[in-house]
Amino acid sequence: MKSPHLSAAACLFISAATAPRPVAAENPAAPAAAPTATATPAAITITDDFEQGFTRWQPTAPENWKLSEDHGGRVLDLFDKTARTSPPHRSPFNFVLLQNQSFGDVSITASVQTTTQAYGHRDTVVIFGYQDPAHFYYVHFGEKADNHAGQVFIVNNAPRTKISTLETTGIPWRENVWHTLRVTRTAADGMIRVYFDDMHTAIMEAKDTTFGPGQVGFGSFDDTARFDDIVITGTPATAAPQPDPAASTPARPTR
Numbered sequence: 102m103k104s105p106h107l108s109a110a111a112c113l114f115i116s117a118a119t120a121p122r123p124v125a126a127e128n129p130a131a132p133a134a135a136p137t138a139t140a141t142p143a144a145i146t147i148t149d150d151f152e153q154g155f156t157r158w159q160p161t162a163p164e165n166w167k168l169s170e171d172h173g174g175r176v177l178d179l180f181d182k183t184a185r186t187s188p189p190h191r192s193p194f195n196f197v198l199l200q201n202q203s204f205g206d207v208s209i210t211a212s213v214q215t216t217t218q219a220y221g222h223r224d225t226v227v228i229f230g231y232q233d234p235a236h237f238y239y240v241h242f243g244e245k246a247d248n249h250a251g252q253v254f255i256v257n258n259a260p261r262t263k264i265s266t267l268e269t270t271g272i273p274w275r276e277n278v279w280h281t282l283r284v285t286r287t288a289a290d291g292m293i294r295v296y297f298d299d300m301h302t303a304i305m306e307a308k309d310t311t312f313g314p315g316q317v318g319f320g321s322f323d324d325t326a327r328f329d330d331i332v333i334t335g336t337p338a339t340a341a342p343q344p345d346p347a348a349s350t351p352a353r354p355t356r
């Protein structure tokens with residue numbers, strides 16, 4: 102049996118940006134550091150090339166996903182779309198979520214190949230700010246854009262609603278071609294930017310602060326596709342969850 106002696110570093114790792122934030126200055130004579138805005142958690146990067154599996158990802162319908170040989174190794178293959186969970190509101194049927202990790206600021210990059218024949222709503226999706234099945238954002242990378250495709254959407258306890266402010270005419274998917282897509286969001290101002298193959302010029306934008314930190318993932322509304330080389334960089338939120346004032350504030354006495 103071959104020993105995959107190099108594989109431990111190849112599959113999936115988390116690297117913390119280890120540069121410590123400056124602690125409170127003890128020496129008042131020390132030159133003042135450049136203003137660093139508000140203290141934010143150090144960003145981490147999570148990568149996955151799926152060479153060792155995909156147990157870190159939680160699928161909505163596990164029977165639709167498998168590892169396949171492609172792209173010079175293994176890829177995560179949304180190979181079937183027949184099994185479906187029933188989302189509480191009109192929203193993507195098949196996606197995986199990175200487990201046990203939420204992000205505030207986040208950048209999600211993926212290599213993606215569609216395995217669906219061309220049609221107007223041929224798509225993949227990237228999920229972010231995920232709170233629960235009824236509350237999250239997603240980008241629909243749809244072949245031809247309209248109010249229900251090729252947009253940034255919010256699912257807020259209702260069927261998905263387009264929130265794109267910069268819109269595209271559609272995503273130029275090609276058969277048997279690996280594309281690169283990226284979604285970024287900054288939590289403070291809610292700015293969302295979407296890229297496809299050209300990582301310099303956003304093709305979609307939106308701005309929404311309804312949801313704070315949340316989980317991230319990817320999949321398709323209702324098609325098949327293959328995914329590889331995921332790179333997620335962001336500020337983790339699970340270590341210090343922010344209480345929801347509306348939910349956690351004890352009821353004030355009213356008498």
Ligand SMILES: [Ca+2]
Binds near residue numbers: 150175329
């Ligand atoms: Ca791979």
Ligand SMILES: [Ca+2]
Binds near residue numbers: 222223224322323324
């Ligand atoms: Ca579709």
